[in-house]
Amino acid sequence: MTTKCPRCEEEVKGVTVREVSGCGYGGRSWKCISLNCPKCNTSLGVQINPDAIRKDLLAEMSGYGSR
Numbered sequence: 001m002t003t004k005c006p007r008c009e010e011e012v013k014g015v016t017v018r019e020v021s022g023c024g025y026g027g028r029s030w031k032c033i034s035l036n037c038p039k040c041n042t043s044l045g046v047q048i049n050p051d052a053i054r055k056d057l058l059a060e061m062s063g064y065g066s067r
């Protein structure tokens with residue numbers, strides 16, 4: 001299966017990852033990453049930054065002991 005960029009129609013073999021911020025959900029802001037076509041820089045998708053999820057999770061888990 002190949003993935004094609006919807007804009008330049010090049011086959012996407014890798015993506016450029018950019019940090020972007022998302023806001024609105026739950027009234028807080030989220031660290032997100034945008035996966036861009038390396039050729040034309042069109043965003044192919046955005047997701048929550050996995051590093052941010054891990055940090056939040058660790059912070060939450062370490063917080064349980066003190067409650």
Ligand SMILES: [Zn+2]
Binds near residue numbers: 037038042
């Ligand atoms: Zn492209």
